[in-house]
Amino acid sequence: MDFGLSEEQELIRDSFQGTLSRICELDVVRQTAEAGAPLDENVWGELCQLGMAGLLIDEDYGGAGLGLLEAAVVAEELGRRVAPVPFVASAVMAPLAIGLGGDEDQRRDWLPGMADGSLRVGVAVSEIAAGAREDAGVTAGNGVLSGRALFVLDAAGAQGYVVADNSGGMHLVKADAGGLEQIGLKTIDRTRAISELSFENTPAEPLRQGEGVLQTIIDAGRVMLAADSLGAGEVMLQQAVDYAADRKQFGRPIASFQAVKHMCAEMASELQPCRALVWHGAYTMQHEPAELSLAAAFAKSHVDEVGRFVARTATEVHGGMGFTDLMGLHYWFKRLGVNRAYLGSPERVRAEAARLQGFTD
């Protein structure tokens, strides 16, 4: 048994960490967020140089052919820097959907462009993964889609979309297809682009081998969100520890007060085991695929809970400064908030875990 990263995986982590610390300072995050841009071109470009977009795409189509564990390692680093780039949908869910569910023609058409970052694909599965709000939903028939999909990930600026219909079929839609409208949704988290898509007899191509793939990409997306939250949470803890060491009250650093130390110790304790849940969820995709859905459900739901706890506690350690825009701590707070709600709330994911184990119908 070996429950750890390989040397290659550690190298991937180190190279993303190094690059992100160089090019993705808080200022860059702030500029992208304030401009309402879907991504920072420089960060996106450099990360594509490192192979981020093609991480999971087969070498035959110009990708690196790596696994979900490598993607989780990258997701954690992106979360650490609240990096304003598309990833969960465009570099993980969409490539998996097309790689696993597309036929040869579809893979040839889409994957090479996605691998080098020239083609970005958003993913519209919220109605299936998290449940339908506002009576949203998409119906498919005769090669066209109609209806509305909410909370579409990595949507703004994308050239295409993977769209799930109400009965779980998956479709490829080009961004310039007729009858398609993309409406940006502003969430608390301005580091990632979310949209609503509306379809009116919009031409779409079904993913021809898509059976069972929808659940797989949802599971993979859940593991990525958990990894992103883990990275974001670890950084919030570190910022709280650093701030507490600097800030003096009553003539001493507030880090020497047990009330503050215990808050930090609780955050550290809750965060520590999360890494094993995330890695295991990612590992199962290739090695124990029958376990993926349950492992992803545990990772998503548990890290969501820990993420909320850390987001509020780390902010609290910063006192009034935590509440200001000056510190920028809120970018992490908000990223964690969005990760929790996406692709299934903890409650919904736990209910799925109960069904997967046969506890209920």
Add this chain to the structure above:
Amino acid sequence: MDLNDRAEHKVFREEVRVFLDENKHLAPGESAFSFRMRPRNLAEEVRTWQGLLVDHGFTSRTIPKEYGGYGAEVDILKSRIIADEFFAASVIQGLGNQGISMLVPTMLEHGTEEQKQRYIRPTIRSEIVWCQGYSEPNSGSDLASLQTAAREDGDDFIINGQKIWTSGAHIADMIFCLVRTEPDAPKHEGISYIVFPMDTPGIEVRPLQTMTGTPSFNEVFFTDVRVPMANVVGNRGQGWVVANSTLKHERGLLGDANRSLDSLLRVKKLLQNESLDGRPLMENSLFRDRFIRLQARVQAMRLHEMRMITDAGKGKERGLGDMVVKLLGCELNHQLDGLGIDIMGEIGVLYDESPMLRDGGAWQANFMFDLGLIIGGGTAQIQKNIISERGLGMPREPKVAPKAARA
């Protein structure tokens, strides 16, 4: 990352299974936890089983042969395989008492050759049962302030004082004890770690009634107890360092993820078997949600343990990941007991004797005992100090200067 056994470990797992198939009828039908919760004199079959496990290397595996152990190389994966296979077969993997888990590693690290020869073999075979004399009425979390005093008299120490929370003192053959031998030294430097028989004249043991109704620990009084100075383990005055190596071992023992998994599976059985208004509780979505929450935590702790084991195998130093295990594991166990009780509702508060009692009343007893474990071995708050200071590098709370006496 590869969660499968490599070839050597596959073979080893098979060996453990064969042993269990052939011998499990000899095992005492009780868990190590129940022996911890209710320390009592050991039946012959328990000692025989313990000896059999030592001989086959399924407990005390890495203790050198010359001290009665199996002398295996440290292979943390094999230890894990043994634990998992015994757990899967519901067979007790020997007794995890304080002599075995705490005294023996300390002896190996700090004891003289003569002490090792004398004590280790009978201890791992449970022929000598130990208790731990650390806490005192006024020295709990601030253990280094302990006052039990040892004064020199020729080649002996004469010990006077009192210990408390001494688990199993009423059945122990020996005690490992912290006493103040250098009254003028700073508090951490005046303590010695010393061992002596519990039938030494001048020792009085009074069982302490606890909230569970079963006495598991005691007060121990020392009145002019004469102990040879040669019984000090490690150097005189160095007892704090020696004891800390022991406490480290205790902290590891307390957060065992297999025990959490065992609790979780019993909670699941309750959810499936208990009914309310004629419907199985498993149909109740609120209880299901509580169950899955804890299931994710148990899974996290099990996987986290695997990660820590892998790191240790690669020679990485113990760090934050190890420090959090006691705090989280003990809290998790307590929450699992609490969920079990809630599933049973009013039946869950029955105790002692009732035809409706489930599992012999173990749920309430565990709920209370596990709170004890949150407090014992370094309280949750002391654990948080350790995590924040040693793990996160935060400063210690400044010492409060004693106030000048008022006129």
